[in-house]
Amino acid sequence: MYLSKEAKQELFEKYGSGKNDTGSTEGQIALFTKRIAHISKHLKGNQKDFNSERALVSLVGKRRRLLDYLMKKDIMRYREIVKDLGLRK
Template identity: 70%
Template sequence: MYLTKEVKESIFEKHGKGKNDTGTSEGQIALFTHRIKHLTEHLKTNRKDFNTERSLVLLVGKRRSLLAYLKKTEINRYRAIIKELGLRK
């Protein structure tokens, strides 16, 4: 499995306030980004997997709405997470 407990904890520890703090926007955006990268690689080899494609589109939408929320409320945190994850916007 690509997303183990240890991987999640490391993502939240690096981008959130701690390894058990799963509610911060930065942590959730980082987790979504990790999952999006994995699904993108999967779809490169399995291009007819439409269920995974739908899941990918939904994840991108969730990440996009979280980024919009963060941009609206705290622009400095938004800029930091964009720069840290290397997202385009």
Template identity: 50%
Template sequence: MPLDPEIKKEIIEKFRRHPNDTGSPEVQIALLSARIKQLEEHLKIHRKDFHSRRGLMKLIGQRRALLNYLKRTDFERYQNLIQNLGLKK
């Protein structure tokens, strides 16, 4: 279940650091967060979809790794991102 291209474009525009930025940690984490929310909604309806649940766990692991990287390299950017996305930490 990929993200809708329009939603993806809005997320990239909101979290990018410069006009051509599509791969900074902030953008990647924001995109992963959107996909995670989408999968959570899917799993509320389809409780026994274990293949999607595994994919959700992999996405959460990827996001966690990127958050750890950002926290290690630039703590201020990490705090701003956590606050903007409304994540716990």
């Protein structure tokens, strides 16, 4: 796997409320962002990998839905996570 268990825990610790808090919205958004970057890098060298392309589109949609939820729930947390991850919106 491209992301080890320790790397995931570090990611959740940085963006969630703890290393075992895998269900937090911010942690999930950060994980999806990491996976999107990994798949995008893969697709640059493998343009005809349509299964990975479909997975990428699915992940982007999931991340968008989580960001929309977070924006409705708490706008300050939304702005903070977008700024930290360097997302456009």
